[in-house]
Amino acid sequence: MKKLFLAALLIALSAPAFCQTDKEDIKKTITTMFDAMRKGDSSLLRSVFAEGIVFQSAGAKKDGSMVLENEKPDGFIKAVGTPHKEIWDERITWGDIKIDGPLASAWTPYKFYLGSKFSHCGVDFYQLMKTKSGWKIIYIVDTRRTDNCPG
Template sequence: MINKIFTTMVALCATFVYMPAHAQSQAANLPAQSRAAEDSVKAAVNLLFTGMIQSDPTLIRQSFTDSAILQSIFEKDGTTVARLESVDDFARAISRMGKGDADERIRIDVLRIDGPLATVWAPYSFYYKGKLNHCGVDSFQMLLVNGVWKIQYLIDTRRKQPCQ
């Protein structure tokens, strides 16, 4: 009995040691993502910010899949909270602003693509009516839908300071 337990534990440990190494070697064998694919993901992300600065709810909605999820992370009473918002509510709120009022400036630090899935990590600064309002990081999960990249999941952090 003890011998069976020992053998099972050794097998499990070997599996956990082998799996990450195997996954890394598989990842190294993947073809490099194409510049065209990267550019199309960036264009899809930028469509959202074009819609924001133009106060255009149609462009904003076009940026997202039909089942998209939007969340913002912030601190409330010392606790980290993730607030959920619908795409329609977000688009409606932006559309009530004047053109140029909602100016979110991003820098894409990480962009990874695997088939129909892309991940984008983008620090940002949000300016409202020309004044820095807050900053943070946008994390996008993108989905290739009928040949067009769309935002499936967007979660962001928000803070007043420190902003650069």
């Protein structure tokens, strides 16, 4: 009985370690995306995206009504890899990361800069899936504005 209790205790205590490793791997996947943007490396960018990734942006129209815009991931990947004058520098702070088996979500407030010039800010919300080759981003939705930036 003691051995069974000890084994159950060891398993219970090791669970947070597995979760922490997954959280670090999720952060690495998202960080790699931003590294790829700064480098203008579309191959590196594509490596963190799952097949069929979905991009959306939520925001307000000029009349104040809300809109959810669908974006084309291939267009974004191509734009990142096309030479441009300024470095695309998205700076995030880590918010909440939640994991349930092979599915995870991450909330990251951000500020986006073209070179050293502030462009816009908001929040990125990611959904990721754990695959045989690691965590892949399957969905990104963001907000965009130029004031009242999240901390």
